[in-house]
Amino acid sequence: xxxxxxxxxxxxxxxxxxxxxxxxxxxxxxxxxxxxxxxxxxxxxxxxxxxxxxxxxxxxxxxxxxxxxxxxxxxxxxxxxxxxxxxxxxxxxxxxxxxxxxxxxxxxxxxxxxxxxxxxxxxxxxxxxxxxxxxxxxxxxxxxxxxxxxxxxxxx
Amino acid sequence: xxxxxxxxxxxxxxxxxxxxxxxxxxxxxxxxxxxxxxxxxxxxxxxxxxxxxxxxxxxxxxxxxxxxxxxxxxxxxxxxxxxxxxxxxxxxxxxxxxxxxxxxxxxxxxxxxxxxxxxxxxxxxxxxxxxxxxxxxxxxxxxxxxxxxxxxxxxx
Amino acid sequence: xxxxxxxxxxxxxxxxxxxxxxxxxxxxxxxxxxxxxxxxxxxxxxxxxxxxxxxxxxxxxxxxxxxxxxxxxxxxxxxxxx
Amino acid sequence: xxxxxxxxxxxxxxxxxxxxxxxxxxxxxxxxxxxxxxxxxxxxxxxxxxxxxxxxxxxxxxxxxxxxxxxxxxxxxxxxxx
Numbered sequence: 001x002x003x004x005x006x007x008x009x010x011x012x013x014x015x016x017x018x019x020x021x022x023x024x025x026x027x028x029x030x031x032x033x034x035x036x037x038x039x040x041x042x043x044x045x046x047x048x049x050x051x052x053x054x055x056x057x058x059x060x061x062x063x064x065x066x067x068x069x070x071x072x073x074x075x076x077x078x079x080x081x082x083x084x085x086x087x088x089x090x091x092x093x094x095x096x097x098x099x100x101x102x103x104x105x106x107x108x109x110x111x112x113x114x115x116x117x118x119x120x121x122x123x124x125x126x127x128x129x130x131x132x133x134x135x136x137x138x139x140x141x142x143x144x145x146x147x148x149x150x151x152x153x154x155x156x
Numbered sequence: 157x158x159x160x161x162x163x164x165x166x167x168x169x170x171x172x173x174x175x176x177x178x179x180x181x182x183x184x185x186x187x188x189x190x191x192x193x194x195x196x197x198x199x200x201x202x203x204x205x206x207x208x209x210x211x212x213x214x215x216x217x218x219x220x221x222x223x224x225x226x227x228x229x230x231x232x233x234x235x236x237x238x239x240x241x242x243x244x245x246x247x248x249x250x251x252x253x254x255x256x257x258x259x260x261x262x263x264x265x266x267x268x269x270x271x272x273x274x275x276x277x278x279x280x281x282x283x284x285x286x287x288x289x290x291x292x293x294x295x296x297x298x299x300x301x302x303x304x305x306x307x308x309x310x311x312x
Numbered sequence: 313x314x315x316x317x318x319x320x321x322x323x324x325x326x327x328x329x330x331x332x333x334x335x336x337x338x339x340x341x342x343x344x345x346x347x348x349x350x351x352x353x354x355x356x357x358x359x360x361x362x363x364x365x366x367x368x369x370x371x372x373x374x375x376x377x378x379x380x381x382x383x384x385x386x387x388x389x390x391x392x393x394x
Numbered sequence: 395x396x397x398x399x400x401x402x403x404x405x406x407x408x409x410x411x412x413x414x415x416x417x418x419x420x421x422x423x424x425x426x427x428x429x430x431x432x433x434x435x436x437x438x439x440x441x442x443x444x445x446x447x448x449x450x451x452x453x454x455x456x457x458x459x460x461x462x463x464x465x466x467x468x469x470x471x472x473x474x475x476x
Contacts, residue, residue: 017173020191024249029195032188032269034262035176036476039185055401055410056475057468060452085475093180097476106190106394107304110270113188117262117476126475127402138403139474148263192394211319211328212393213386216370241393253394262476273394282393283320294321295392 003073004080007065009056011088014098019082026079028102032109034117036097038090047132054087054096057125061085068119072101075115076108083116085126115152122149159229160236163221165212167244170254175238182235184258188265190273192253194246203288210243210252213281217241224275228257231271232264239272241282271308278305314338314379316348317386318355322364325355335381341366342375344385364389396420396461398430399468400437404446407437417463423448424457426467446471 004026006019016035023031038052069081080102090096099116103109120126121141128139160182162175172191179187194208225237236258246252255272259265276282277297284295314333318326331348338344349356358364365372365388368379372388379385396415400408413430420426431438440446447454447470450461454470461467 016176020172024191024193024251027196027249029193031191031193033191034266035180035187035189036262037180037185037187039260040183055405057399057401057449057452057470060449060468063452093183095180104195105300106192106270106273107300110190110266110273114262114266120476121474123473124475125401125470125473127471128474129402138406138471141472141474144261144263145476211323213317213319213367213370213388216367216386219370276394277392279391280393281319281388281391283389284392285320294324294389297390297392 003078005066005069005073006080006082006084007062007069008084009058009061009065009087010084011086013086013095014084016098019084019098019100023080023082023100023102026102028079028109029104030106030109031100031102032106032113033098033100034113035095036117038092038094038096040092047134049092049130049132051092051131052090052094052096053129053131054085054090055127055129056085056087061125064124065120068116068123071119072112072115076103076112078103078108078112081112081116083120085120085124087126118145118149118152121145159234161222161225161229162236162238162240163218163225164240165214165217165221165243166240167242169242169251170240172251172254175240175254175256179236179238179256179258182258184235184265185260186262186265187256187258188262188269189254189256190269191251192273194248194250194252196248203290205248205286205288207248207287208246208250208252209285209287210241210246211283211285212241212243217281220280221276224272224279227275228268228271232259232268234259234264234268237268237272239276241276241280243282274301274305274308277301313381314344315384316344317384319386320389320392322355322358322387322389325352325358330384335379338379340375341368341373341377341379341385344379345375359387395463396426397466398426399466401468402471402474404437404440404469404471407434407440412466417461420461422457423450423455423459423461423467426461427457441469
């Protein structure tokens with residue numbers, strides 16, 4: 001049976017309990033969620049973060065997210081997948097992204113959530129600018145994120 | 157800084173949004189949660205599940221959970237950890253367990269949540285009985301759970 | 313007295329209430345198992361299974377471990393939490 | 395006309411509004427970059443950086459890829475989602 005899929009890019013925050021209930025309603029035994037939050041400090045700028053600005057490429061982003069969710073569904077038997085990514089201006093502590101995976105067993109749920117996050121970090125057309133009290137800068141991809149994504153290229 | 161830790165064994169359900177907010181309040185950039193649900197089918201009994209009965213060893217369970225959370229905190233830099241495990245009688249679809257980990261980065265959050273679940277499955281003093289329309293049985297540990305837990309014995 | 317607890321499938325047979333056994337003549341876990349087997353041979357056989365762990369005062373021990381009056385001894389079939 | 399989009403740090407220089415450039419004389423992505431460089435040399439240098447990907451009609455392509463009137467061309471610095 002095909003997994004239920006929900007992909008959204010939006011400025012608004014999301015309702016974690018509602019998304020979780022939707023995932024659980026798929027009849028799964030295991031639900032894994034990842035939530036990314038705006039950090040209070042920028043490790044590169046070393047300044048206090050006043051806000052994060054998130055830009056994306058409308059149309060292309062949705063297609064890329066759809067492709068990576070399909071890839072996850074090809075690799076593991078999943079019941080439901082949700083990906084919500086916010087754009088626009090976010091304050092420290094606000095939620096940026098939710099990835100949620102429901103599966104019959106926990107191993108595929110953990111693996112698929114990790115893969116989706118690694119691809120989101122390295123492939124999806126989002127750009128982040130951090131505004132701190134010491135200035136603004138567009139973020140660079142970290143080497144550890146490149147390495148994290150590369151591990152999925154190996155046979156699983 | 158030591159991680160904030162919340163460990164509870166209870167009959168009542170838990171409030172996922174409240175636990176998530178507590179995890180996020182630790183100042184983390186990444187929150188991973190695992191939720192285990194009572195499945196509608198028992199793959200061993202092949203019957204429709206009418207309910208799950210969960211027993212534990214009061215006192216010993218809390219100590220073991222404390223030890224595995226400490227172990228996770230030794231391995232990775234974590235901001236906050238929550239483990240809630242329900243006991244008593246649960247209906248299909250109900251939540252059994254919540255493991256939530258907050259960390260500055262996603263890799264330790266994913267790894268710690270997976271380790272906690274593997275240990276919960278194989279070490280903590282819980283016993284499950286499935287009651288189906290074809291009879292009741294106390295569950296056995298699956299070999300895949302033994303293997304999943306064994307991977308943490310290797311040097312990390 | 314020794315407090316004896318049975319969990320999981322063992323509690324189907326032994327009940328969920330702790331047993332209270334006189335400590336006289338019991339020096340080790342093996343002695344305790346023999347005492348239980350004298351009262352309920354089928355239960356005794358279940359306790360002898362190698363996959364059943366034994367905890368004395370909530371610490372897992374071998375069957376040769378010492379047991380004395382006031383101890384809590386628990387028989388733990390393979391756990392299945394999570 | 396060709397619609398040209400700039401993201402991330404490129405949008406600081408080029409603006410967030412799409413550019414509309416006449417398609418005459420533009421056959422490939424490289425031609426388009428030369429045209430942009432003629433209008434804004436610093437931006438042209440940024441587009442030449444190898445880590446900047448190019449998408450034509452939302453598919454990532456090489457700089458030798460064909461471009462024609464009606465196409466949407468986007469310049470994508472390294473992404474940082476999640």
